[in-house]
Amino acid sequence: MRFRPRSGYLSPVKTARIARDWLASWRQRDNPVIRVLAIGQSNMACIVHATELMQQESRFPPGLRFTFVQMREEKYNPYFPDANNRDRLNPAVEEDVKAQLAESDLVVSYLGGNAHSVMGLLNHTRPYDFTFATADPLDRNREMVPRNLVRSSLRDSMAEHLKMFSALRGLIDKPMIHCESPPPIPSDQHIRDHPGVFANRIETKGIAPASFRLKLWKLQSEIYREFCAANNIEFLPIPEETADAEGLLRSEAWGTDPTHGNIWYGEQSINRLARHLSTSNR
Amino acid sequence: MAQHPYEDAPAYAFWRRSVADMPLHEVDPVIRAEFAISKTDRVATAGSCFAQNISRYLQQQGFNFYVAEKAHPIVSRQLAHQYNYGTFSARYGNIYTARQLVQLLKRADDEFRPEEDIWETEDGRFIDPFRPQIQPDGFSTRTEYSADRATHLAKVRGLIEQLDVLVFTLGLTECWRSRADGAVFPLCPGVAGGTFDPARHEFINFGVDEIAGDLLESIDWIRKRNTKAKIILTVSPVPLIATAENRHVLVSTAYSKSVLRVAAEMVSTARPAVAYFPSYEIVAGSFNKGRYFANDLRSVTEEGVSHVMRLFLKHYMGATDIASVTIAPGPEHQRVSNTETAEMAALVELNCDEEALDRPTIAQR
Secondary structure, three states, X not given: OOOOOOOOOOOHHHHHHHHHHHHHHHHOOOOOOEEEEEEEOHHHHHHHHHHHHHHHOOOOOOOEEEEEEEOOOHHHOOOOOOOOOOOOOOHHHHHHHHHHHOOOOEEEEEOOOOHHHHHHOEOOOOOXXXXXXXXXXXXXXXXXXXXXXXXXXXXXXXXXXXXXXXXXXXXOOOOEEEEOOOOOXXXXXXXXXXXXXXXXXXXXXXEOOHHHHXXXXXXXXXXXXXXXXXXXOEEEOOOHHHEOOOOOEOHHHEOOOOOOEOHHHHHHHHHHHHHHHHHHOO | OOOOOOOOOOHHHOHHHXXXXXXXXXXXXXXXXXXXXXXXXXXXXXXXXXXXXXXXXXHHOOOOEOOOOOOOOOOOHHHHHHOOOOOOOOXXXXXXXXXXXXXXXXXXXXXXXXXXXXXXXXXXXXXXXXXXXXXXXXXXXXXXXXXXXXXXXXXXXXXXXXXXXXXXXXXXXXXXXXXXXXXXXXXOOOOOOOOOOOOOEEEEEOOHHHHHHHHHHHHHHHHHHOOOOEEEEEEOOOOOOOOOOOOOHHHHHHXXXXXHHHHHHHHHHHOOOEEEOOHHHHHHOHHHOOOOEOXXXXXXXXXXXXXXXXXXXXXXXXXXXXXXXXXXXXXXXXHHXXXXXXXXXXXXXXXXXXXXXXXXXXXXX
């Protein structure tokens, strides 16, 4: 049975139902192992490492098998290299993804997820704030920028990435799930201790308040949810156990830079996917 | 020796010599500027949608179009434009009437707090009644709305204190106001937000004395805070899209434009450093045989706008290198076909929220 992607907007509920129905029929086959083609960028690194560790320690979910396509590999960049056809995806991506698809039942995306950090990890020269939800207070010492304007600006900054994501989706004739990226790390100290590429700027600009960064991350997730709904992709939220009461990343999940999750986070994420696939089959 | 007063009159005083016999693009009713504007002078704009053209040309020609309320740097130029940053010097949207201007100034100084100052939509968004289309999708929360309005009014205060020249384009005499406190709305409640209620809202068509009075009050208010401010008044040549008077829209248009023109004359002679610039005459004048209006007989073509702005830049700003403002004459048939697309593109860029009046829901009323 082949999964046929559909064009046009489908609600997240409908998208989930289609994927569930497909998985239910697939489960009736003899071999119950789901072959997952994972495609991602930096947020996939913790998944790769967690997979290795879990397999070594025989904790990897028995019903899953992962193959990874790391989109940051040099051969895949730039994503649209043809100056005469800016919509043509890099042939190396097309070739490798198509080849892997033949051996896959499901595609899981760990693409993107850091646009919120680019825009708001550090304080802006003109510090700003916005309301994400009705009850959100505004920092009166910061310039207020209307929510939809921040959202549209964030969406603009993701345009090239979403174009690539969309082009990839066009190649894939299998069910697809996008995993939400990890929320921000609340600790200024942790970020200062592991500044990564932001080292020089952290000193001059300072780290933006965690509550502000969380709002940007939520906006980003909102954009992904919308994108997924429009592209027949199921959106899978982060594992609940990885977030604190505020919705920020729990310390157990902090990676060794200001924005990424660690192996523990990767493990929770894999287990979250396995649980989701198993409940989808009910 | 002159036998009568007309014998020594200059050529521009004669219709044949200055209008009928002149090539279209050389008709110049400005004659002289009341004052000069330097490249460094901060020129602010406000008024009806036609005033947006002035902002656009000042920017294009490298003059100091003063924008006090700028979009945050995270916002792209295109997005800022969609959200009406830089359309005028502050994000007040179209100011169609002189009463709207004077009330804006008073609101900026907290001298006037309209009772009806927020509209909530059915889907929980918030609209500013005094700039109902400033935010394409409304404000997300009441908090956001209040914060944005406070920022806006503070920027208006700053603008008034810092500007060197204000170009104000008078657009309409008709408007709707609150019965409670006389607050005037740029658009009738119910058109782009709010709910129209005859018990709370009433129509008013301002007369010449009221408009002149509002303009004088505005100018005096500005000069109290900025003694050096110079003012240029213009009248929008754009006809009314609809009239609330029970009469033909053509008649209402003639009335409104006549009143605005007279009020501008009264005010420009009543105060020093207040000039009248004849953009209305350039666009609506019969010498161009209607050519400066697009097919809807209402929108001003780019050719018409460029004629206005060429003269504005020439007389007030001493611009000599204004080639880009000049439309090169060409064969008639070629001009029409070649400019249409460009004109339409420019026209749709203008944000005339009056257009909302002509939507079917209003026509069905």
